[in-house]
Amino acid sequence: MNNSTTxxxxxxxxxxxxxxxxxxxKLSAGEIAEQFELTNATVSYHLKKLKEADLVFEEKDKQYIYYDLNLSVLEEILLWFEEFKGGLKNGKEKN
Known part of the structure; x- marks a missing residue:
């Protein structure tokens, strides 16, 4: 997955x-849905998109699906942002 998609x-x-x-x-899909005033289908759609972007993992346990963060993708984004710190000095780009 590339940064623009993420x-x-x-x-x-x-x-x-x-x-x-x-x-x-990790939380179940139901536990996540309880935190929103959205339909379960809408929350499921967002979970699907996050999974497609590799931002979350999905784990099935009997009749429940649990979701957990994929920290490696989030760490890649943070590293990408860190690149800017090395190229800036006092808010201006280094030459």
Whole structure:
């Protein structure tokens, strides 16, 4: 997955809130849906998009599906942002 696709997935406020919910550990789809005033189908759509972007992992346990953060993708994004720090000095690009 490339950064532009990842950023597109992160541009949606519902998806960002889902990722924040998952920072404390895995949750079932139902537990995530309870945090929103959206239909279960809408929340499932957002979870599907996050999974397609490799931002979350999906784990099935009997009749439940649990989601967890894929920290490696988030770390790649942070590293990408870190590249800017090395190229800037006092808010201006180094020559």
């Amino acid at each position: 950023f597109k997935m992160l541009s949606d406020p519902v998806r960002r809130k889902i990722l924040l919910l998952l920072r404390n550990g």
